[in-house]
Amino acid sequence: MNHSRDSALEELQRIGMVTDRTYRLVEPRQPLLLAVWGAVYFLGFGAFWVDVRFGEGTPTAGPIALFVCAAGGLLVTALELHKRLHGFGGGTMRQVRRAFVAWGLVVVIWGALVTVYVVSRPVMESVALGTTAAALAVLLIGAWYVIVTTGRGGGTIVGLGLVSVGAAGLVVPTPENAMLVVWLGTSAVFLVGAPCARVLAAREREARLASNG
Amino acid sequence: MAELEVNEILHAPARLNIMAALNAIGDEDKVSYTRLREIVDLTPGNLTSHLRKLESSGYVAQTKRFVKRVPVTEIRMTRKGRREFEAYVEALRTFVRQVGGSVAAADETKRSGT
Secondary structure (H helix, E strand, O other): OEOOHHHHHHHHHHHHHHHHHHHHHHOOOHHHHHHHHHHHHHHHHHHHHHHHHHOOOOOOHHHHHHHHHHHHHHHHHHHHHHHHHOOEEEHHHHHHHHHHHHHHHHHHHHHHHHHHHHHHOOOOOHHHHHHHHHHHHHHHHHHHHHHHOOOOHHHHHHHHHHHHHHHHHHHOOOHHHHHHHHHHHHHHHHHHHHHHHHHHHHHHHHHHHHOOO | OOOOEOOHHHHOHHHHHHHHHHHHOOOOEEEEHHHHHHHHOOOHHHHHHHHHHHHHOOOEEEEEEEEOOEEEEEEEEOHHHHHHHHHHHHHHHHHHHHHHHHHHHHHHHHHHOO
16 A cells, blocks of 8 residues: 555644644743743842842841742742653653752752852851852852753753853942842843743744644 | 555554654653553553554553552653654655655646646
8 A cells, every 4th residue: 555645744744743742742841931930030139139239238038038939930840840741751851850960969069169158258248148149059050051951052041141140240349239230130041031942942843843744 | 656655553643643752752761651641642442552553563662660559551662663653754755755746747747738
């Protein structure tokens, strides 16, 4: 039995549609996650900056707001990953586990560097410490992003953006300005990254469908 | 005129759907039976019978394991399955290009009345 042109085209279209449906069901929605983390940093670092700018010397509400927002961001990320990847085993799940282990490592490295910073400067304002710790965290998260998204252009650009913002936050002289750079820079990287990721995903989808008739 | 023989294993729409879905998933990935059913939208009876056919042809492999004492069947595409599927898709594309070209040429001939 041989194919007719129509039956061959029909099979190609079926393959294209099933491939597209599979990607839509199993790929974590990158634009959503970037937007959520953009909101996390905008609100969390925003509260931190208000503390630094108008507070009485010791940040209080800022770190708490940041912690609450970050916990919310982590919850949304975990739910999205579970929704998309449940029932999967093998390579993808190993990658996700590695990414989480690397993230834990980033937290440990961050804690160690902040400790070294505190020990090396016995006389220091807590505002300066908070700002430095925030900038350092952004720099390390950026490096983590670059590593875990190797080979995926969009993610690497977000990572490099965060590294730049973190580095800038470390060199800007006053805590107030440094926190402003970290707050606006980090939020901008994620909030600009979200629509860009949406455009990239739409282009990839079009290319996928076009390649199968 | 170009010809392309039908691959009897992949020609069935349900089996083609299963293979396309497994091909879209990563090389080293396994997917549970229930998740695959959700992706390809088949009834349990249909999915089981088509998986059996694909497994007997060496296109997919099924393994069973227990997660918290609940049996879970995991399915993955074998290397042979991926190779055959990719070759089949490539053959379909080439065929459509060739036949598309010859149909267009025939139409052009008819129109010019030669």
